Amino acid sequence: MTADTRIHADQVDAATNELDKKRKTRLNKLQKRLRREVGQAIEAFNMIEAGDKVMVCLSGGKDSYAMLDILLNLQKSAPVDFELVAVNLDQKQPGFPEHVLPEYLASIGVPYHIVERDTYSIVKEVVPEGKTTCALCSRLRRGTLYGFADEIGANKIALGHHRDDILETFFLNMFYGGKLKSMPPKLVSDDGKNMVIRPLAYAREKDIAEYAELKQFPIIPCNLCGSQENLQRQVIKEMLQGWDKTNPGRIETMFRALCNVVPSHLADTALFDFKSLQLGFPHGIADPAALAGFRAESDEESSSGNGGVQTMERIDILSL
Known part of the structure; x- marks a missing residue:
């Protein structure tokens, strides 16, 4: 190796080390922020209590990965004992990488279940071509997960909806449904048998997205609904993102309004x-x-x- 080659290699190593240091610093900052926000949501709504068995629903997306990661982190230092079990619903979508979640969950040592239900075929059979599949898909998925929570004795069901999801749902209901209604951070199902919690209720989507990227979660895209264009929710999302860019702080103000109803x-x-x-x-x-x-x-x-x-x-x- 020549002197010039050695100097170049040293410069590359130094640059790599500097980038790695910045990445770790940013990751630690995001983890503390998300941990604080999740903790505040849990405290404010009494989401998790001593002896709870929390079924953490994983879709393979950034939100549910981040939720599980932060809950596991909090579990280590929480003043109360509670149990976490990860559950993924395999909806039998063509091309779904069935090995990804089991391998990841086994690697972090968390108890998990993979529930196999062919809801994909039902959705494709019932929903006309070109129509959005989200409504039926979510109902089938919710019903399956509620039933499985009963099977394993889980008294809480944790979903990965964040602050942006809550605001998007509010505007969807107002613009298209004629209701002032959103996703509450804590909810009892219509039949009174299941309690749903949303630990990420105070967390921003852009923080979760960056955290997931830094943690290098094995993200699985949704080929059933995520690829659909012109969804009403996507229109609302783009509207809110536009407001966030042109009017910094507006998103925070709107969420504050949901927490201060007169x-x-x-x-x-x-x-x-x-x-x-x-x-x-x-x-x-x-x-x-x-x-x-x-x-x-x-x-x-x-x-x-x-x-x-x-x-x-x-x-x-x-x-x-």
């Missing part, structure tokens, strides 16, 4: 008793008990950071 200033008569409002009483409410629970000064109660999520002085599940 029913008396909307128009849902089932949610607020407008008919009984009377002059001579604060806010027109004659019943002191009703007044006690009325959030008339919601602006004062909101706080900054995490899109308006209240920051706790002490969050037990985090041992930072």
